[in-house]
Amino acid sequence: MRLGSGTFATCCVAIEVLGIAVFLRGFFPAPVRSSARAEHGAEPPAPEPSAGVSSNWTTLPPPLFSKVVIVLIDALRDDFVFGSKGVKFMPYTTYLVEKGASHSFVAEAKPPTVTMPRIKALMTGSLPGFVDVIRNLNSPALLExxxxxxxxxxxxxxxFYGxxxxxxxxxxxxxxxxGTTSFFVSDYTEVDNNVTRHLDKVLKRGDWDILILHYLGLDHIGHISGPNSPLIGQKLSEMDSVLMKIHTSLQSKERETPLPNLLVLCGDHGxxxxxxxxxxxTEEVNTPLxxxxxxxxxxxxxxxxxxxxxxxxxxxxxxxxxxxxxxKDSVGSLLFPVVEGRPMREQLRFLHLNTVQLSKLLQENVPSYEKDPxxxxxxxxxRLHGNWIRLYLEEKHSEVLFNLGSKVLRQYLDALKTLSLSLSAQVAQFSPCSCSASHRHCAERLSWKSHCHLLGFLCSFIW
Structure with a gap:
């Protein structure tokens, strides 16, 4: 049976419309959002769980650090710090990683690996979409x-400088x-000097709580001559000196503050x-933290x-x-090593606040949330935490208390991991990753391989 030209054309149009719809669904995925808007202010923190007793800890825990400095080096790959380049060109950073008072991670940045969505992910904990690639050119004010x-x-x-x-x-x-502009890609010197020139003055002052520095020079070198350029090593050495200056300054000022300071080195993407x-x-998504x-x-x-x-x-x-x-919209988990030196009650309090926040987000975005592992x-x-609180208020020092606390801690960490994965999967369910060569990897992670193949076919059909 032969199809008429009109029927064939209608089928082609229908397939194309379907392809466009699925394609756009990937680029404009349904975001995971809290119903409580940011402009309405913070909700009262969840109190400690209780089991027949009343806890007096109903407020947020106090800060752990006096000052926080965030040094974000644009396009900093993980192997630039943890690999041979780091050993050669960033000796001070390497020392801190290997023998200093620090915690090191490889932080995975989800695509799109461009600056604005990555800043958004770092500061909100949410997963931006590919539509943010367009917004990256002229970033609007963030309302989240x-x-x-x-x-x-x-x-x-x-x-802030950078x-x-x-x-x-x-x-x-x-x-x-x-602020410095990123449009003059050929400039990898002045764009960073305009950040560093403020350091001596601002580090001597005590009238700030958070200092954020965003260096663009490394990214510009990458665009000009790639990751194997001799200029990369020079820039890494420059950044190592910056980190040493900040770290030594923070250390020298700690005698004047009741709390220690925190220095964060990270990249937005590789x-x-x-x-x-x-x-x-891998080179684009793996960044040092x-x-x-x-x-x-x-x-x-x-x-x-x-x-x-x-x-x-x-x-x-x-x-x-x-x-x-x-x-409110964060799908991330507390990096536990940061608080593992705190008393057990504080550790459990931090983990409880994080799991409460993630569970609320799950309830508001997943209809069948009660069945979620x-x-x-x-x-x-x-429930176990409530039992621990009851025991803690009765006897603060015992082996039973310690063992139960360790069990609760492990349970919370498992819950955090599972909740975070569930929420991330809600956004990634129709991710445009299926339109790339890596769609098979995404399918294996999200257990919908056949859908990814179909989406990949439709995307290629459209293009």
């Missing part, structure tokens, strides 16, 4: 809840700022073997294989570190 918004609401004084994208995303949030970024290759503070125990030995975490975990970790509410783990953890 974020660490920056919460810090400003709490009266924290934030100073990529002007931050100034566009967070207008009126900084008490002082100096760079491919051609120096570009935006896609999902190093947290440095005298609050952490010094580590002996060589640590060259940092644990892999998600870039979205940074927002929850910074919020806890600063004594702030975790951003992460939610079940959370409820079990909360």
């Amino acid at each position: 809840d974020s660490v920056i918004r919460q810090a400003k609401a709490a009266g924290k004084r934030i100073v 990529d002007e994208t931050w100034v566009k995303l967070f207008p009126k949030h900084f008490v002082e700022y100096d 760079m491919s073997e051609t120096g570009s970024h935006g896609a999902s290759s 190093i947290l440095i503070s005298s609050a952490f125990e010094r580590k002996p030995g060589d640590i060259r294989h940092p644990k892999h975490v998600q870039q979205t975990d940074v927002a929850a970790t910074l919020a806890i570190a600063l004594g702030l509410p975790i951003p 992460g939610f079940e783990q959370f409820k079990m953890s909360e």
Whole structure:
């Protein structure tokens, strides 16, 4: 049976419309959002769980650090720090990683690996979509809840120098700022000097709580001559000197502050073997994340294989570190090594606040949330936590108390991991990754391989 030309044309149009619809569904995925809007202010924190007793801890825990400095080096690949280049060109950073009071991670940045969505992920803990690639060219003010918004609401004084994208995303949030443009890609010297020139002055002052520096020079070198250029080593050496200057200054000032300080070194994304970024290759998504503070125990030995975490975990970790509410839309988990030196009650409190936040987000975005393994783990953890609180208030020191606390802690960590994966899967369910060569990997992770093949076919049909 032969189809008429009109019928055939109708079928072609229908397939094309379907392909476009599925394609756009990938680029405009349904976001995971809290129903409580950021402009309405922070909700009261969840109280400690109780089991027949009343806990008196109903407020947020106090800050863990006095000052926080975030050094974001654009396009900083993980192997630039943890590989041979780091050993050769960043000796001070390498020392801190291997033997200093620090915690090192490889933070995975989800595509699109361009600057604005990555800043958004770092500060909100949410997963931006590919539509943010367009917004990257002219970033609008960020309306989502974020660490920056919460810090400003709490009266924290934030100073920023570097990529002007931050100034566009967070207008009126900084008490002082100096933005640099990223459009002059051939400039990899002055664009960073314009950040570093402020350091001596701002580090001597004590009138700020958070200092954010965003260096663009490394990214520009990558675009000009790629990751194997001799200029890369020179720039890494320059950044190592910057990190040493900041770290030594923070250490010298700690005698004047009641709490230790925290220095964070991170990248927004990496760079491919051609120096570009935006896609999902290993070189583009793996970035170093190093947290440095005298609050952490010094580590002996060589640590060259940092644990892999998600870039979205940074927002929850910074919020806890600063004594702030975790951003409402965050799908990230607290990086537990940051708080593992605290008393057990505080550790459980931090983990409980994070799991409560994630479970609320799950309830508002997944109709069958009660059947989610992460939610079940959370409820079990909360019950055990209540039993621990009752025992803690009765007898603060016992082997039974310690063993039960360790069990609750493990339960919370498992619940956090599962909840975070469940929420991330909600966004990634129709991810455009299926339109790339890596769609098979995405399918295996999301268990819908046949759908990915269909979507990949339709996307290629459209293109």
